Structure formats: structure tokens, C-alpha cells
Amino acid sequence: MNEGLMNIKDVKILTKDELKEFKNTNSNYDAEKEYNIAGFKKNQNDWVIIKGGWDKYRDYPYVDVRIWYSDKETGRKKPGKAGMRMTPAQWALFSVLIKVHSKELGFDQNAENNLNYYLNNETLDAMR
Numbered sequence: 832m833n834e835g836l837m838n839i840k841d842v843k844i845l846t847k848d849e850l851k852e853f854k855n856t857n858s859n860y861d862a863e864k865e866y867n868i869a870g871f872k873k874n875q876n877d878w879v880i881i882k883g884g885w886d887k888y889r890d891y892p893y894v895d896v897r898i899w900y901s902d903k904e905t906g907r908k909k910p911g912k913a914g915m916r917m918t919p920a921q922w923a924l925f926s927v928l929i930k931v932h933s934k935e936l937g938f939d940q941n942a943e944n945n946l947n948y949y950l951n952n953e954t955l956d957a958m959r
Contacts, residue, residue: 843872845880852908853880853899868894876900878908894922 850867865884873879882895897914901907917925 845870845872845878850880853878853882853910854908855882855884855910870899873898877911880910892919893917894919 850870853867853870855865864887865882868881868883870878870880878899880895880897880899882897883893884895885892893916895914895916897916898911899908900911902909
């Protein structure tokens with residue numbers, strides 16, 4: 832396993848300004864009611880973006896966690912097929928399940944150090 836991926840300090844969290852590049856152009860979603868919650872660089876060409884919004888055809892709020900990529904021809908950021916869309920209730924359950932099972936998944940090895948890193952880092956301010 833790549834040890835660099837296990838250290839939160841190696842993950843590049845996107846600032847509010849950087850998140851502005853990730854706009855959904857799909858007509859199913861109301862751009863006025865969609866907003867970027869957070870994001871981070873996954874690798875050289877991909878980002879993980881968490882959005883919240885309103886699906887105007889299904890008429891419900893959602894949280895979307897999706898991998899975005901940079902279009903090679905235009906350079907524009909576009910959402911990929913990989914990801915998942917959840918209602919706020921599903922998102923809450925998902926978040927709780929990750930916390931409950933984090934030890935089994937091996938996520939808690941550096942959790943305290945990782946949390947302290949962000950709580951004591953200007954990156955947290957840049958996300959607000």
C-alpha cells in the first residue's frame with residue numbers, strides 16, 4: 832500500500848476559490864440551488880467533489896460525492912460516472928457507518944493526528 836496515501840497531510844484540500852471550477856452543467860440540476868461543500872485532489876488528473884443541491888425533476892435535496900476529471904480537449908472540469916448521490920438522511924447514515932466501522936476498515940490508525948493537523952492548519956480556514 833502506498834504509505835503517502837495514508838497520511839492526511841498528503842491530501843490537497845480545495846479552497847472555496849478552487850471549488851468554483853466544479854460546476855455541474857447537467858440540466859436536471861438547479862445550478863442556483865447547487866453548491867460545492869468540499870473537495871480534494873485524488874491524483875494528478877482527478878478530484879473528489881462533495882456537492883449539495885436540489886434535483887428539480889425528482890424534487891428532493893441531495894448530497895453528491897463524485898470523481899471529477901479535467902476534459903483533455905477543453906480543460907474544463909467535468910463530473911465522472913464514478914460517485915454516489917444520497918438524500919441527506921442517507922448521507923447522515925453513511926457518515927455514521929463510516930465512523931462506527933472505521934477501526935475495522937483501518938481508518939483510525941492516524942485519525943487523531945489527522946484531525947489535529949486540520950484543526951491546527953490554515954487549510955481549514957481556506958475551506959470556509
